[in-house]
Amino acid sequence: MPDEVGRRERKKQLTRQALVDAAVRLFTEQGYDRTGVADIAEAADVSKRTFFLHFAAKEDVLLADSEARADLAVRAIEERRPDAPMREVLAEAAARMIDNTTAGDLPAGLAALRARLVVTTPAVQARVLHTTFTAQARIAAALREAYDLDDITSASIVGALMGAISAAAVTSLQLGEPPERTRAAMQQATEIALYYPEISTTT
Structure with a gap:
């Protein structure tokens, strides 16, 4: 069986x-x-x-692995060690999402295609925004529970991180950069979001 x-x-x-x-x-x-x-x-x-x-729907094909990436981030938060600083946990969550994108969407051309269509096709833009909002809400809820944050703080932290990664990826893809450069751009965005300005890890 x-x-x-x-x-x-x-x-x-x-x-x-x-x-x-x-x-x-x-x-x-x-x-x-x-x-x-x-x-x-x-x-x-x-x-x-x-x-x-x-x-x-056909636009959902462009977001085939989005839910799986959110799952990876949520698990990184839920599986943290008890004394893990928030910044460290968020970095791990981001790394897991970036690894997933690098292994799937980038080499398949899906990420580049999505980046093009999201600025030209309203149906794709709406679906991407809805999927992104849903993923951020799930990750923010996990972070809020893990660190006893209020709703606005957790949503702001997660929004800043994911927004930075997404903006860096889209910019890299629109510039026509190869997958390794897009991965590096997402990693740089993670560093910027987590360290500039600093996120308090004592809350």
């Missing part, structure tokens, strides 16, 4: 990745607005029904 469950999960992940790859290719070749769910499903050799088992 465990082997069968593992095979099903691997097949599910392969199908999901095939949909992402097909969407990236079609959005790039024929444009976002001219590409429909049926086109993506056909290019991935699956049915529309299968597409909707993985994604609610």
